[in-house]
Amino acid sequence: MQELELLNIGLLAGIMSGFFGIGGGTVTVPLLVAIGFDIRHAIGISAFQMIFTSIYGSYLNHKKAVFDMHSNMPFLIGGAVGGAVGGYFMGKSSPFWLGILMLFFVIATTVKLFISNPSPKGNKVESSYLYALIGMVIGTLGGMVGIGGALMLTPILIGYLNFSIKEAIGVSLFFVISSSIFAFLAIYLTGFAKIDRAIYVALPSLIGVAFGVHIAHKTSPYRHKTLLMLLYILIIVILANKIFFT
Numbered sequence: 001m002q003e004l005e006l007l008n009i010g011l012l013a014g015i016m017s018g019f020f021g022i023g024g025g026t027v028t029v030p031l032l033v034a035i036g037f038d039i040r041h042a043i044g045i046s047a048f049q050m051i052f053t054s055i056y057g058s059y060l061n062h063k064k065a066v067f068d069m070h071s072n073m074p075f076l077i078g079g080a081v082g083g084a085v086g087g088y089f090m091g092k093s094s095p096f097w098l099g100i101l102m103l104f105f106v107i108a109t110t111v112k113l114f115i116s117n118p119s120p121k122g123n124k125v126e127s128s129y130l131y132a133l134i135g136m137v138i139g140t141l142g143g144m145v146g147i148g149g150a151l152m153l154t155p156i157l158i159g160y161l162n163f164s165i166k167e168a169i170g171v172s173l174f175f176v177i178s179s180s181i182f183a184f185l186a187i188y189l190t191g192f193a194k195i196d197r198a199i200y201v202a203l204p205s206l207i208g209v210a211f212g213v214h215i216a217h218k219t220s221p222y223r224h225k226t227l228l229m230l231l232y233i234l235i236i237v238i239l240a241n242k243i244f245f246t
Contacts, residue, residue: 005035006200010049013201014208017053018060019216020228021169022150023176024053024205025142027231029102030238032201039098040192047187048198049205050180057209058174064217066170074131075171076178079149082139083179088186089144099243101144106239109155110232116159118221125161139179149179154228165221 009031013024025046032042062069134156135149142149150172157168187193216224 002035002197003200006197007204009035010201010204011208013049014053014205014210015212016208016231017050017173017205018057018209018212018214019219020212020231021057021154021171021173021216023050023173023180024209025050025180026106026151026235028201030235030242033242034238037197040187041194041197043098044184044187044193045198045201047180047184048193048195049202050176051184052202053205053209054173054176054180056206057213058170058177060210060213061170061173064213066217067167067174069174071126072131072171072174074128075135075153075175078132078135078137079139079142079175080178080182082136082149083142083182084186086140086142086144086179086183086186088190089140092190096243098144099239101141103236103239103243105141105152106232106235109152110229110236112155112159113225113229113232116155116225118158118165118225120158120162120164122162124163135175135179138175139182142179142183150176151232165224166216169216169224 009028012031013028016022016027017024025043028046028049029039029042032045033039037045058069061067134153138149138152138156142152153172153175154165154168157163157171158165163171184193219227
C-alpha cells in the first residue's frame, strides 16, 4: 500500500507546485516523513520529484507568458551552485537539525509573506548579479532541507524585489530546476536517494502540476497569497509535531 501513498503524495505535490510555484518538496518531505521515511531519504525523493515538476511547470508557465526565462536565468545559475553545496551538506547533517532548519525557514517565510503586498506598487528590481547571489544562497539552504528554495524565494521576490505574485511564482518554480537537479546529484552521491520509491512520486506529479498551473491563472493575487499562507501554516504544524512530539 505504500506505493498508493506515494502516488497520492506525488499528485498533491504536483498540484501544489503548479499553483504555488514551490517545487513540491515543501509538501513532499513532511508527508514522506509522516508515512515513515527517514528525513534524509525523504529529501532525496523530494529532490528527484522536483526535477520533474519544475521543468514541466516552467514550460507551462513560459507558454502562458507568466515570466521571461532569459532575464531570470541568473537565478537558475545561482541555484545550480547552491543546490549542489546544500545537497552535499545535507548528507552530513543530523535528521533532527535538518528538521529544525526547515521549520525555521518556513516560519520566517510565512512572516515575510504576511507583510508583503501581492501586487507591489514600486518598480521591479532588476540586477543579474543580485539574482545570481540570491539564487546561490537560497539554493544552498533549500538543498540542505530538500525544498528547492522556492519556499524562500517567492516572498523575497514579492517583498524586496517588487515582483507580482504571479511572476514570482513562475520564477520560483523555474529556479527549482537547477537547485533540484544539482541537489539530487549531490544527495545521490551520498547514498540517500531511493530512486525506486521516487519514481512513484515523480510521475503523478506531472499530472498535478498541469492542473495546478491551470487554476493558478484563474486565482486573484490576494486569494493566492492567502492560500499560500494557509499552506505554510499547515506545514509548520506538521513539522513541529513530527520534530517535537513524535
